[in-house]
Amino acid sequence: xxxxxIWFLLWGLLWAIYFITDGxxxxxxxxxxxxxxxxxxxxxxxxxxxxxxxxNQVWLLTAGGVTFAAFPLVYAVxxxxxxxxxxxxxxxxxxxxxxxxxxxxxxxxxxxxxxxxCIFVGSVLPAILFGVAFANIFRGIPFDHEGVYQGTxxxxxxxxxxxxxxxxxxxFLQHGSLWLSLRSQGxxxxxxxxxxxxxxxVLLVVAVVFLIASWFATRLYxxxxxxxxxxxxxxxxxxxxxxxxxxxxxxxxxKAWVASAVTIxxxxxxxxxGLFPNLFPSSIDPAYSLTAHNASSSPLTLKIMLFVVLFFxxxxxxxxxxxxxxxxxKIRTEDMMY
Amino acid sequence: MDALLLSRFxxxxxxxxxxxxxxxxLGLSIIVAYMETKYVRTGDKTYLDxxxxxxxLFLINFAVGVVTGITLEFQFGTNWSRYSxxxxxxxxxxxxIEATASFFLESTLIGVWIFGWNKLSKKAHxxxxxxxxxxxxxxxxxxLVANAWMQSPVGYTIREGRAELTDFAAVVTQKFAxxxxxxxxxxxxxxxAFFIMGISAYHLLKKKNVHFFDxxxxxxxxxxxxxxxxxxxxxDLNGVVVGEKQPAKLAAMESLWETQKAAPVYLFAWPDEExxxxxxxxxxIPGALSLLVKxxxxxEIKGLNDFPKEEHPPVLITSFAFKGMVGLGAVFILxxxxxxxLKDKLVNSPLYLKIMVAAIPLPYLAIQLGWLVTEIxxxxxxxxxxxxxxxADSPIAASQVGISLAAFIIVYGLLGLAGFYLIARKAIQGPxxxxxDNGHGAxxxxxxxx
Numbered sequence: 001x002x003x004x005x006i007w008f009l010l011w012g013l014l015w016a017i018y019f020i021t022d023g024x025x026x027x028x029x030x031x032x033x034x035x036x037x038x039x040x041x042x043x044x045x046x047x048x049x050x051x052x053x054x055x056n057q058v059w060l061l062t063a064g065g066v067t068f069a070a071f072p073l074v075y076a077v078x079x080x081x082x083x084x085x086x087x088x089x090x091x092x093x094x095x096x097x098x099x100x101x102x103x104x105x106x107x108x109x110x111x112x113x114x115x116x117x118c119i120f121v122g123s124v125l126p127a128i129l130f131g132v133a134f135a136n137i138f139r140g141i142p143f144d145h146e147g148v149y150q151g152t153x154x155x156x157x158x159x160x161x162x163x164x165x166x167x168x169x170x171x172f173l174q175h176g177s178l179w180l181s182l183r184s185q186g187x188x189x190x191x192x193x194x195x196x197x198x199x200x201x202v203l204l205v206v207a208v209v210f211l212i213a214s215w216f217a218t219r220l221y222x223x224x225x226x227x228x229x230x231x232x233x234x235x236x237x238x239x240x241x242x243x244x245x246x247x248x249x250x251x252x253x254x255k256a257w258v259a260s261a262v263t264i265x266x267x268x269x270x271x272x273x274g275l276f277p278n279l280f281p282s283s284i285d286p287a288y289s290l291t292a293h294n295a296s297s298s299p300l301t302l303k304i305m306l307f308v309v310l311f312f313x314x315x316x317x318x319x320x321x322x323x324x325x326x327x328x329x330k331i332r333t334e335d336m337m338y
Numbered sequence: 339m340d341a342l343l344l345s346r347f348x349x350x351x352x353x354x355x356x357x358x359x360x361x362x363x364l365g366l367s368i369i370v371a372y373m374e375t376k377y378v379r380t381g382d383k384t385y386l387d388x389x390x391x392x393x394x395l396f397l398i399n400f401a402v403g404v405v406t407g408i409t410l411e412f413q414f415g416t417n418w419s420r421y422s423x424x425x426x427x428x429x430x431x432x433x434x435i436e437a438t439a440s441f442f443l444e445s446t447l448i449g450v451w452i453f454g455w456n457k458l459s460k461k462a463h464x465x466x467x468x469x470x471x472x473x474x475x476x477x478x479x480x481x482l483v484a485n486a487w488m489q490s491p492v493g494y495t496i497r498e499g500r501a502e503l504t505d506f507a508a509v510v511t512q513k514f515a516x517x518x519x520x521x522x523x524x525x526x527x528x529x530x531a532f533f534i535m536g537i538s539a540y541h542l543l544k545k546k547n548v549h550f551f552d553x554x555x556x557x558x559x560x561x562x563x564x565x566x567x568x569x570x571x572x573x574d575l576n577g578v579v580v581g582e583k584q585p586a587k588l589a590a591m592e593s594l595w596e597t598q599k600a601a602p603v604y605l606f607a608w609p610d611e612e613x614x615x616x617x618x619x620x621x622x623i624p625g626a627l628s629l630l631v632k633x634x635x636x637x638e639i640k641g642l643n644d645f646p647k648e649e650h651p652p653v654l655i656t657s658f659a660f661k662g663m664v665g666l667g668a669v670f671i672l673x674x675x676x677x678x679x680l681k682d683k684l685v686n687s688p689l690y691l692k693i694m695v696a697a698i699p700l701p702y703l704a705i706q707l708g709w710l711v712t713e714i715x716x717x718x719x720x721x722x723x724x725x726x727x728x729x730a731d732s733p734i735a736a737s738q739v740g741i742s743l744a745a746f747i748i749v750y751g752l753l754g755l756a757g758f759y760l761i762a763r764k765a766i767q768g769p770x771x772x773x774x775d776n777g778h779g780a781x782x783x784x785x786x787x788x
Contacts, residue, residue, distance in 0.1 A: 051453040054404065055446030058437060061411050065434030068415065072426020072500075079415025080732035086416055087742045091749055094405040098753060101401035105760050147419070148733045297427045298502040305431050312438040316446070323450050326457050337452050 003302045007070040008279065008292040010309060012272030014066055018059035019130070019168075019268055020175070020261040021320075025053045027176020029096060029123020030169065031195060032116070035180070040333070041188045042116065046100055047336045048183040051327040053100065055320055057093065069305050073147070073295035074279045081141055081149035081280075085133055085156055089126045096122025104338050127172045128165040132156055135164020138218045138271045140283030150284065160217040167210050170203040171264050174244065178257040185330045193248070196256070200245050207241060207267075219281075220274025233273055237266025342731045344739040345417040348746060350713070352409050354706055355750045359403035359757070361705055364478060364523060365530015366396040367471035369561055374464040388554055391769035392534065395761050400448065402757040406750070411437070417739065421720055421730035428494055428503045429484055436480035444473030478526075479519050486515035488721050489712070490583040501724065514579050521572035525708065527565035528670050529701035534558035535677070536698035537765045539691040542684055547768055552684055559677045566670040573667060574630065580715075581631035581639070584722055587715035589642045590653045591660040592627050600625040601639035606661075609653040614643045651717045659710040666704035673697060 028045050036042035049056075068075040079086055095118040103115035139160050142150045174196055181192035211234070214220050224230045240262030247256035275281065279295060282288035296302065370393050377385035411433060414422045422430065450458075451466045458466065493508030494501045503509070538555035541547055581588045589595075593607040595614050605621030628637040642650055673694065680687045720727040 051449035052446075054449050055442060057408075058442045058445045061408065061437040061441060062434070064411055064415075065430070065437040068411075068422065068426055068430030069434035070430075072430050073423050075415045075426060075430065076419035076422040076732075079412055080417070080419040080734055083416050083732075083734055083738050084742075086412060087745070090409050090412060091745060093408055094749065094753070097405035098401045098757070101398060102756060102760060105398070105764070146733070147423075297431070298497070300506075301427045301431050301503045304503075304506055305434060308431075308435050308438060312442075316438065316442045319443075320446055323446055326450065327453060335453070335456070 003299060003306070004292045004296045005277075006306065007066075007296065007302055008276060009272075010306075011063070011066060011070065011279065012269055014059065014063040015272075016265045016268040018056075018063050019171075020264045021056035021059050022053070023127075023172045023264055024175040024179040024257075025049045025056055026123045026127040027172035027174070028180050029119050029176075030127055030173060031176055031180070031192075032120050032123065035177075035188060035191050035195065036116075037187075037191075039112075043104070043336050043338060044184050044188050044331055045180060046103070046119070046338045047331050048180050050100065050336075050338050052320075052323060054097075055323065057097070060093075066305065066309065070297055070302060071279055071290070071292070071295045072297060074290045077143060077147035077149075077290060078137075078280050080147075081143050081151075082133055082136075082156070083149075084153040085129055089129050092122040092125040092129075094122070096126075100338055124169070127169045131165035131168025132161045134168070134268075134271060136161045137280060138164070138214065138220055138275065140218070140281040140289075142283050143288065144282075144284055145288050147288075147290075160213055163206070163210055163213055167203075167206050167267070170199060170206055171260075171267065174199045174203055175257070175260045175264065178244070178248070178253060178260055182253045182257060183327075183329075183331050193253075196244075196248055200248070204241060207237070211270075214270075214274075218274070220271060223274050223276055230273055233266055233269050237263050237270060240264075240266055339736065339740070341734055341736040341739050342728060344736055344743055345731050346727065348417060348739060348743045349413060351743070352406065352413065352746055352750070353713075354709065355754065356403065356406040356410060357705065357709060358702060358754070359399050359406065360478070361526035361529040361701070362399045362533060363396070363403045363474055364471075364526035365528070365561075365565075366392060366399070366533070367467070367474050368527065369530055369534060369557065370396055371464065371467040371471050373557065374467055378460045378464045384550060384553060387550060387769050387771055388557070391550075392554070394764055395533075395537075397448075397452065398757060398760045398764065402753060404445065406753075409746075417732050417734070418720075418730050419732035421725065423500065424725060424730070425501045425721060428487060428491075428501060428509060431503070432480055432484040432487070432509070436477055436484075440473050440476030440480060442473070444470055444477060447473065475523060478523060482519045482522055483510055483515045485712075486512065486518050489518075489716060490514040490579075491721050491724050501721075514583055517572055517575045517579055521569060521576050524565045524568040524572060525701070525705055527561055528569055529705060531558040531562035531565060532670070532673075532694075532697055532701050535562060535694050536696075539684075539694035540766070541768055543688060543691045543695070545685065547771060548685060550769060550771065555677075555684060556681055559674065559681060562670070562674040563678060566667070566674045570667050570671060573664070577631055578633070584716065585640045586642065586645045586649055587651055587656070587711075588631065589640060589645070590651045590656040590715055591711060593653060593657045594627065594639060594641045595643050596641040597638065597644050598641065599628065599638045600636050601627040601641075603627045603630070607657065609657060611650070611653050614647075649718060651715045656711055656715040659707040659714070663704050663707040663711060666700055666707070669697075669700065670704075 028049055032042065032045055036045050067078070099115040099118040099122065103112055133156070136156050142155060144150055177192045177196040177199065181189050181196065184192060240259045243259030244256045244263065247259055277291040277293055278289045279292060280290040370389055373385050373392065374389040376382070377389055447466050447469045451463065451470060454463055454466060487509055490512060491501070492512050493503060493505035495504050535555050535558040538551040538558065541551040542555065577588070592603060593609045593616055594601055595616065602622035602624045603626035604616070604619050606618065607616045607620070608618040610617045625635040627639055629635050631637070631639060642653065676690060680690050684691065716722055718726050718728065720730045
């Protein structure tokens with residue numbers, strides 16, 4: 001029981017880490033056609049995430065992998081239910097990833113244009129779809145007692161799901177524009193700051209609407225009402241959101257970025273904690289829902305995996321922080337590798 | 339077509355496509371790290387130029403390999419949900435360990451390597467490439483352990499309607515896994531070495547950058563000689579464990595229908611799967627199969643007719659893929675040994691160089707054939723003896739899979755074209771030498787000389 005609960009929290013944590021790391025890559029990619037006025041700007045944007053995006057993306061594979069390892073039934077039902085949405089995310093991430101490497105290999109505007117489009121589509125689509133998918137999980141997914149999905153892609157595009165998509169997109173846009181301003185200088189830096197300032201009030205409104213809509217569209221608040229102390233998570237998200245604004249106004253960009261990361265963690269855990277013990281609730285009948293207790297792996301596997309995660313995740317964090325630290329300076333033209 | 343068949347096509351297409359890129363990543367990661375280490379040790383600039391030139395090709399290939407790998411991790415859930423639910427306790431944990439323990443290392447440090455030329459000391463920079471190589475090889479190890487478990491499930495028990503782990507060490511250390519890992523990793527090295535030798539041969543034929551490509555060729559040759567021998571020896575051991583654990587696959591590989599002592603290897607056999615015999619059999623070598631598999635000339639080998647017909651893998655593909663792979667394996671050894679004799683007069687051996695250019699695709703072909711033997715030869719099982727492929731797919735609409743399959747074919751087709759076009763283009767362009775590269779390093783963008 002305890003083991004399963006620990007794994008439930010780790011599951012949420014790994015998704016949150018994915019969203020705060022690759023989240024800024026997806027945000028920069030979504031801003032790419034709008035902030036990248038010149039080729040120099042575009043290259044600055046790509047190089048701002050260049051040294052770290054690949055490592056960031058592995059958090060997605062880890063989150064997916066531990067879902068498979070710790071909650072195989074959730075992995076099976078979740079990914080087959082969300083088939084088309086997940087396929088769209090995968091295609092998007094595929095074309096985004098190769099674009100960074102391919103774009104600069106041939107000096108031809110037509111060639112460059114193809115990969116510019118791929119970077120944008122490959123970033124904005126996952127940013128929205130992750131939000132749509134998670135909002136739908138918060139809301140419950142129509143699958144029956146055998147784990148067979150009874151809807152279509154359009155079922156997921158309900159108002160609450162779309163609101164979730166918008167929220168995630170805005171979170172990543174803010175996160176990305178902060179990262180970009182951290183690593184750039186000159187006009188592109190100023191535009192990134194302006195963007196972060198412009199997004200903030202919109203994000204605030206959407207976040208508030210999302211919190212209210214969750215009251216009506218989901219049962220997330222049940223856990224909070226039962227344990228009011230949990231509202232601290234909502235406060236964390238709110239504090240992060242306001243912190244980002246305050247630090248941004250003081251031009252302390254790195255702190256603003258950290259605050260933005262805190263907002264993303266808060267938003268993820270707002271949902272995850274509200275879901276507990278459900279990992280994948282059924283909207284047809286709560287009895288069909290997959291929970292940390294009825295969908296987990298054997299105690300032996302959970303123990304081995306816990307050892308693996310507790311050993312390797314801190315190690316990974318250590319060398320990733322080292323690599324972030326290595327590439328913390330403002331990008332200069334002569335440092336651009338892409 | 340039903341969802342099952344479409345899902346099988348999709349899995350085959352996406353996996354085979356992914357594995358067009360993985361072996362070069364594996365093989366070249368070590369060779370490039372070796373070149374950079376030589377540069378650090380000797381200070382010889384040719385080694386630095388070699389590192390940068392071959393790394394440029396490596397990185398294009400790496401990008402496609404990485405992104406197409408993402409699909410595979412999720413496809414078990416999307417298309418094979420009943421499989422995932424049944425074996426996730428074991429199989430899922432191996433995939434999760436792969437991501438956590440090795441894929442992170444490879445993916446994080448490749449960024450450090452690309453961008454780190456001016457940030458790290460020479461030694462540290464070379465060490466980072468070794469870490470990338472280590473990460474990619476460990477990734478391969480975990481994936482192959484997972485695949486070996488599908489071929490030969492061990493260390494589990496059936497409880498509450500699914501396979502549950504009982505002995506992790508047994509899963510990781512079983513002979514099937516160990517042999518498969520060495521066989522696959524050495525075959526990737528053959529591919530990487532032949533890639534380098536083939537491209538070098540192209541330039542040597544044109545007598546361009548002779549010093550650079552002569553040394554590149556010889557570097558590749560050293561790796562080719564060793565790895566082509568190892569791959570062959572491990573292939574033989576692989577046959578032995580297949581004979582032990584998957585007798586039906588072994589019989590299909592050799593088109594052997596009747597159980598017999600002193601079982602032969604046929605140089606050519608055309609199977610008649612309906613009637614359980616070979617229509618054509620040419621050049622039987624009596625006892626050769628018994629000798630290879632049981633290391634005993636007279637040992638008895640079980641023929642396909644002694645297995646229930648519904649448990650026969652497709653014999654034609656399995657046997658032809660197997661023979662093709664083995665034949666190519668022998669070719670790689672011959673070409674490598676020929677290289678040992680010609681290595682000091684490469685420029686004057688145009689015929690050999692032309693053959694080596696033409697040989698670039700052959701290790702790709704051999705590796706794909708090898709996977710066909712492994713995966714098709716395992717049918718009708720998805721987990722040998724435990725779960726049939728037909729019981730493993732997701733309860734999803736065929737139309738969904740049809741659309742995603744079509745999308746994969748289009749997207750991967752274009753991606754493959756772009757990727758191989760870029761690799762070929764940059765390979766033909768050759769290295770930027772003499773330091774007057776207008777500040778453009780071989781990686782493709784301005785590079786300050788360290």
